[in-house]
Each structure stands twice: as structure tokens, then as C-alpha cells.
Amino acid sequence: MMALNFSVLPGKRGTISSTIVLFGLLCAAVFPLVLRQTNQTSLLLFSIYFVWLTLAQSWNLMGGYAGLLNLGLVSFFALGATVSGASMHAGLSLAPSILLGGLAGALFAVALIPTFRLRSDYFAIATLVIPVLMKPLVEFFIGTDFLVPSADITSAIDQYYIGLVITGFSIFGIYLLMRSKVGYALKAIGEDELASSSLGVNILLFKSIALVVGGFVASIAGSYFLEYIGSINSTIFLNLTYSLFPIFMVIIGGIGTFEGPILGALIFSVVNYSTENYFSGSTYDVLLFSVVIMIVAVLIPRGIAPSALALTKRITSRHSTKAVISQTA
């Protein structure tokens, strides 16, 4: 099948990072238990960050690993929300509805595969337009307003755990995908597409896999968002926030890395949470976030995660040479 015989061992670095992330998820899991029962608003606030984390995962897979510059992530996100809303109305319970929303996104991704024929910059423009085209289609076929039926409304704590499970699955699902043959092929394609194809790597297949998996993840995030927010209408397709913020997060954290989207979403969440606390109802978070983006773009264009790793490497290697010198002295 594939022409890769890449025996790169799972690096120490990846293992350490994934352990830290796993530990972070466990902390998040016990967090509601230490929190006072009365403090439900904090849980609600945190639940939205699961949406962002999952969206950042999705975009990192498409844009970071597969090199698909998707400027219309909202089309998957909103499709997931509307389809899961419609299926809840049709009488399906919450979990299958969320899954159905995800499947709709995956199916939609399959329909987008022909756009790969476009050059990468045209692909980006196409994805920017697609949500605009989808809005009337969804209105015609699925509906305009989507409300979570009262039977499917969950408590804040349940919502928090659903979000945590979705985030955990998206992080480690993509992590495992990137350690499979698919991941190695995507890394090779990301490095040099022409060289990879001339070595027998099926470019179209692996890019399609990335788009379909990424579309599934983004749509699941959308389905969860509907459950979180309670009701949406079809204008959500025109909301650029869900297309652009995940990109910013990935770029700040480090595009095409495991740590990048997690770190980026975390920084975004901290900025968002603190401005929300001090200037509630304002949009200062966008302002602050823009400053962060500019600083990152100028000082560390590769993103925080790769630069931080390079720095620790330099420090540890300096230590080890010192040790060698002191031994020989």
C-alpha cells in the first residue's frame, strides 16, 4: 500500500508531553469535586474551553499536519450543531445526536475532497466561501432555529464531563492517528509533497483522511456547543469566530505539533477568562489576544511549543556538557 518504511520510534518528548496532558485531563476530571457545589458558573465557563480545545485539535490536524489551509472551520462546526439539534428534535437522545452531528461533518468532508484539486491558496478561499453557501442549504433542508429540547438539557456538571470526554478523545485520538502510518505519511507530505508523491505516497488519500477526521472532530465540537449554549440559529454559519480563533490558537501554540493546539487553547482560555472576570461582557479578550498573536508572530513565528522545546533542549545540553567537563577535570 504505502511506500513508507519509517521506523521512527515514539520519541521521549512526545511521551512526556502526552503524560503531562493526560495528567491535566485527570486534574480537570477531579476539579468539579473540589469545587463548591454552589459554584456552577465556573463549571459553565470552563465547559466552553472544551469547545475551543477540540476545535483547535481539528484545525491542527487539517492545517498543521496535512497542510490544508481551511479558513472555514465554522462550516463543520455549525453543521454539527444544526444536525445534532435536528436529531434531538426528531427524538434521538443526547449522545447519539452528538455522534450524528459528527458523522454529518465527516460526510461533508468527503464531499469536499474534490476541492483538493485546487491549488492550496484557492482551496483556502473556497473554504472561506463554503459556510456562506451552506447557510441557505441548511435552512432549506434542516431548519433555521435549533433548540435543545428540555428532555436533553443536562446539568452543568454533566455538561462539563461530556466536554471533558470529547476533548480527551479528540486529543488522544489525533495523537494516536499521528503515530500510525497515516501520521507518518502526513508528516512526510507536510515536509515535501512532491518528494513524498515521487516515493509512492498517496497524497490524496492521506489528505482526505485528515479532512474527514478533522471534520468529524469539529462537528462534534459544534454538537457539544449547541448542548452547552442551549439554542442557536443558522446565522452561526456566518460567524467567523469559529473559523479564525482555532487557527490563532494553533499558530500561537505551534502549528503541526502535539502541544501546540493545547497550549494555544489554554492561553486563549486564560486571556478570555481573566478579561471576562475583570471587564465582564467586554471584548477586551479579542484585543489582548491580538496583541499576543502579534508578539508571537514577530518573536517566535514557529509558535510557543517548538520554541520552548528548543530552549529546554539548549539548557539541558549545556548542563550535560558541563557535567562532562567537570568529570574530565
Next chain:
Amino acid sequence: MSLEVANVSASYGAVRALWDVSISVSQGQFVCLVGANGAGKSTLLKTIVGMIPPRSGTIRFNGRGISNLRTHSIIRMGIGFVPEGRRLFPTLSVEENLRMGAPRAINNLEDSLKKVYTLFPVLEEKRKQKAIALSGGEQQMVAIGRALMGSPRLLILDELSFGLAPIIFDRVLSTILQIKQAGVSVLMAEQNAERALEVSDYSYVMENGRVVKHGRSTDLIDDPLVKEAYLGMDE
């Protein structure tokens, strides 16, 4: 092994790049495409391996039509392709780069590596070094070695002399002759027409996307027109 390209036309968007080109490579043959920059040599090679879809015409490899196949399937039929500019994976080691060229189902990976190392002993010495740390000539050897890992029946080389000193290029060419001796057919696009005509069996002269002349390389060397236009010699 046989490669038949018949009446192939191709274009980049609206710009026509190949006009009715026909060439063929038979078993054990060393065929060269010569011509100036922009003559369509590279385009023709890319069309053969499916990177550019042909507008019309047929391409047959071992009698099977391949003009509708995508690159990876064509490569897997037994074609080794060395792209222009080598296109190595710079942060991978020499050996990792070579392994990238091996098909997944390969059961004699070590044998293939050994073959490449016998051809290019210097690569064995530097097998742990990153590709980016090699000299241009060594990088070209890695690119050729990588294309050989799948034991191709036809080796396609795009502008081997790219960025190489003439003496290094000569050395690389002599290895290509060795590869040919081992029964691999070679199709090479080369701007250095003099060298190309000296080492190859048969050549096609290209100009503005067309084949303007072809024949045995030894005959073309003595052709007054070729001499004047491509070898820089006045009669």
C-alpha cells in the same frame, strides 16, 4: 520494461507546455532529453509520472496505459523518480531518507540498503548524518539511492547536474552508467547537453515544448545544428 509516450500534450493552466510529444525508452536503454531551460523536459518527466495530467495522447509503461493514474500508483509500478532539486527530507538522516524510498511491503530492506551503499560507499559512512549536512553531490546520491530502494525497472532523473560542480556531476553520471549496467533503464532530462549526449544511447532534443530532433546520441553529437545550438560550437 518499456515506456511509450505517444502524442502527449500538456499545459499549465492556459499555457501550453507540451505539444504532441512522442518518445520511447526500451529495456536497458539510457535515454536523454536535452534542450534549453523551459524547453519542456521537466514537464515531460512530470507528465510521465502523473504529476501533471496530459491533455491528450497516451503514456504506456510495460504496455499498460498510465496516463490516468496518479503519481503514487505509477511509482509503485516500478519507476524510480529523482525530482529536480533532489527534494530530500532535510532533518532526516541519510538512512532514514533511503528508507523513505522503500515500499512498505519490502522484505529485503537490508539488501536494498546494502545495494545502495555499495553503489555509494560514502553514504554508508554518513548514514547517521542529517541530509542537510551533506554536500550537493552527496545529496544527489541520496536522492538517487532513495529512488533505487523500490528496485525500479526504470529510473527517471530530472536535472542531475542541478547545483553540482562538473567533476562531481561526472562522478554521479558514472554511477548512473553502473546502474544501467545492472539492467535498469534510464530516462534523464539534462541541460548539460554535451555530457548527456556522451553518456546516453538515444536522445531527444526539445525546444518550446516540442521534440525537434531525435536519434542515437553519437549521431546527434556530430549533428551540425545540435552542435551550434546546444554544444556552443560553431562549425
